[in-house]
Amino acid sequence: MPLSDCAGIHDKIRRMPPPTDPSVLSPLGKATGYRAVYAPELLYPIPRQPKRDELGIDGAALPFVGEDRWNLYELSWLNPKGKPVVAIGELRVAADSPNLIESKSLKLYLNSLNQTSFADTAAVVATLAADLSAAAGAPVAVDLQTLDQQPGASIGYPQGILLDTLDIACAAYQPAPHVLTARDGPLVEETLYSHLLKSNCLVTGQPDWAMIVIRYRGRPIDRAGLLRYIVSFRQHNEFHEQCVERIFCDIQRQCRPEALAVHARYTRRGGLDINPFRSSGGFAAPDQQREIRQ
Numbered sequence: 001m002p003l004s005d006c007a008g009i010h011d012k013i014r015r016m017p018p019p020t021d022p023s024v025l026s027p028l029g030k031a032t033g034y035r036a037v038y039a040p041e042l043l044y045p046i047p048r049q050p051k052r053d054e055l056g057i058d059g060a061a062l063p064f065v066g067e068d069r070w071n072l073y074e075l076s077w078l079n080p081k082g083k084p085v086v087a088i089g090e091l092r093v094a095a096d097s098p099n100l101i102e103s104k105s106l107k108l109y110l111n112s113l114n115q116t117s118f119a120d121t122a123a124v125v126a127t128l129a130a131d132l133s134a135a136a137g138a139p140v141a142v143d144l145q146t147l148d149q150q151p152g153a154s155i156g157y158p159q160g161i162l163l164d165t166l167d168i169a170c171a172a173y174q175p176a177p178h179v180l181t182a183r184d185g186p187l188v189e190e191t192l193y194s195h196l197l198k199s200n201c202l203v204t205g206q207p208d209w210a211m212i213v214i215r216y217r218g219r220p221i222d223r224a225g226l227l228r229y230i231v232s233f234r235q236h237n238e239f240h241e242q243c244v245e246r247i248f249c250d251i252q253r254q255c256r257p258e259a260l261a262v263h264a265r266y267t268r269r270g271g272l273d274i275n276p277f278r279s280s281g282g283f284a285a286p287d288q289q290r291e292i293r294q
Contacts, residue, residue, distance in 0.1 A: 034108065034111050035108070035111065035112045036111065036112060036114045036115040036116075037112060037115055037116055038112050038113060038116040038127075039108075039109065039112040040109065040112075040131040040134075042105055042108045042109045042112060043101060043105050043106065043109050043131060043132070043134075043135040044101070044102040044104075044105035044135075045098075045099035045100070045101055045102075045135040045136065045137070046099055046100050046101070046102055046239070047098060047099055048097070048098065048099060048100055048241070049098070051238070051239075051242045051245070052245065055245065055246060055249045056249075057245070057249065062095065062096060063248075063249065063252065063280065064095065064245070064248055064278040064279055064280055064281075065095060065096075065278075065279055065280075065281055066094075066095040066276065066277040066278040066279050066285070067092050067093060067094050067095055067276075067277055067285065068091075068092075068093045068095065068100065068240075068241050068274060068275070068276045068277075069090060069091070069092055069093075069274075069275040069276075069277070069288070070089075070090065070091040070092075070093070070106070070272060070273070070274055070275070071088070071089070071090055071268070071272065071273045071275070071290075071294070072087075072088060072089035072090070072091065072110065072271065072272060073088055073268060073271045073272070073273075074110070074270075074271030074272075075087045075088060075089050075110055075113070075144070075271075076113065076114050077113045077114065077116055077117070077118050077124055078114075078115060078116060078117045078118070079117065079118070079120075080117055080118075080119060082117065085121070085146055086146065086147050087121070087124075087144045087145060087146045087147060088144070088145055088147070088151060089128070089142065089143060089144045089145070090142075090143045090288070091128075091132060091140055091141070091142055092140065092141040093132075093136050093138075093140050094136075094138055094139070095241075095276075095277075095278060096138070097136040097137055097138035097140075098136070098137035098138065099135060099136050099137050100136070100239065100241050101132065101135050101136060103269070103270065103272055103274065104270065106132075106272065107270040107271065107272060109131070110271075121144055121146060124144060125142050125143075125144055128140075128142045128144075129141070129142045153290055154287070154288065154289045154290065155289065155290045155291075155292055155294070156289050156290075156292075157193075157292075158191055158193045158213050158286075159191060160190065160191030160192055160193050160213065160215070161190065161191065161192050161193070161223075162193060162194070162195075163192055163193065163194045163196075163223055163226065163227040163230070164194050164195055164196055164227070166223060166224055166227050168224050168227055168228060170228055170231045170232075172228065172231075172232040173231070173232060173233075173234040173235040173236075174232060174233075174235055174236055175229075175232050175233055175236055175246060175250070176228065176229060176232040177229065177250035177253070177254050178254075179225045179228045179229050179232070180221070180222075180225055180226060180229050180250060180251060180254035180255055181221070181222045181225050181254065181255065182218065182219040182220060182221050182222065182254075182255035182256065182257070183219065183220055183222060184219065185219060185220055187217065187218055187219060187258070188217070188218070188219075188220050189215075189216070189217040190215070190216070191213065191214070191215045192213075192214045192215075192221070192223065192226060193211060193212060193213040193214065194211070194212050194227060194230050195211050195291075195293075196227070196230055196231055197209070197210040197211065197212040197230050197233060197243075197264065198210070198233065198234050199233045199234075199236050199237070199238055199240075199243045200235065200236065200237045200238075201237065201239070202237045202238050202239050202242075205237060206269075208240060208266055208267075208269070209266065209267045209293065210240070210264045210265055210266040210267065210291075211264070211265045211291040211293075212230055212247065212262070212263070212264050213261075213262070213263040213264070213265075213286070214226070214247075214251065214260075214261070214262055215260070215261045215263075215283050216251070216255075216257040216258075216259060216260045216261070217257060217258045217259040217260075217282060218255065218256065218257030218258045218259070218260075219255070219256075219257070221251070221255050221257070226251075229247075229250070230247075233247075240264065240266050240274045240276055241274070241276045243264065243276075244262055244263075244264045244276040244277075244278055245276075245278060247262050247264075248260065248262040248278045252280070257280075258282070259279075259280050259281070259282025259283060260279070260280045260282070260283075261277070261278070261279035261280070261282070261283035262277070262278050262279075263275070263276070263277045263278075263285075263286050264276055265290065265291040265294060267291070267293045267294055268294055273294050
């Protein structure tokens with residue numbers, strides 16, 4: 001479909017108020033017919049505010065800044081001669097955008113490019129940026145690299161302290177913020193991380209696995225309690241972005257650090273991974289070093 005024919009679809013998406021219940025119209029958990037021709041109407045936005053209301057977050061005065069970084073590993077389209085092009089991509093969605101984009105709907109949308117012809121990579125970037133910005137309700141940054149450019153990837157671990165070797169007993173498998181404590185003592189600045197974060201999709205219950213990285217400045221956070229708290233998400237149903245915001249708010253309220261940043265790198269599903277980052281403003285966004293399971 002030529003880009004000039006898409007204006008009406010974009011306007012329709014922008015005017016459409018997204019439902020608050022993701023199970024009503026969501027493609028998640030339902031049999032789906034895959035479409036191979038450009039279909040931006042497949043994108044399914046979900047308002048962020050209802051879940052933020054649960055956490056007592058004022059949408060007009062967010063307690064954090066940040067973004068959701070998506071990596072796209074299965075991306076293809078046709079050039080003007082009908083020859084396939086393959087690429088990887090990165091999306092950056094601001095945390096203050098009104099909506100998040102459901103991951104299965106994004107996968108279905110990306111599949112709809114498979115048999116669609118574009119003049120060049122710039123045209124694909126422009127199309128993705130327009131469609132995703134319309135769904136998110138705010139500008140979405142898009143970066144694509146075709147595989148003939150031989151893009152590289154950095155895989156490694158945070159410069160911090162791994163919590164997973166602590167010998168602790170765990171009994172709570174729903175979020176337990178009461179186990180979070182900070183003890184009196186000199187202020188510290190440290191990075192703590194764990195590979196033990198597991199949550200479940202809000203709609204399907206399928207497991208989502210992640211490495212969680214917590215950087216803070218303030219009174220020392222009890223590490224055993226923090227690891228128990230991370231493990232407590234094991235049977236919790238919530239989207240990636242919502243889990244990270246819950247973790248940020250719980251640590252902020254229970255431990256009251258002077259500065260806090262929470263970053264999760266979720267393993268890929270359906271050729272996508274989502275990496276939400278939230279910060280009180282005292283720490284910059286991390287680089288794009290991948291977790292080993294990504």
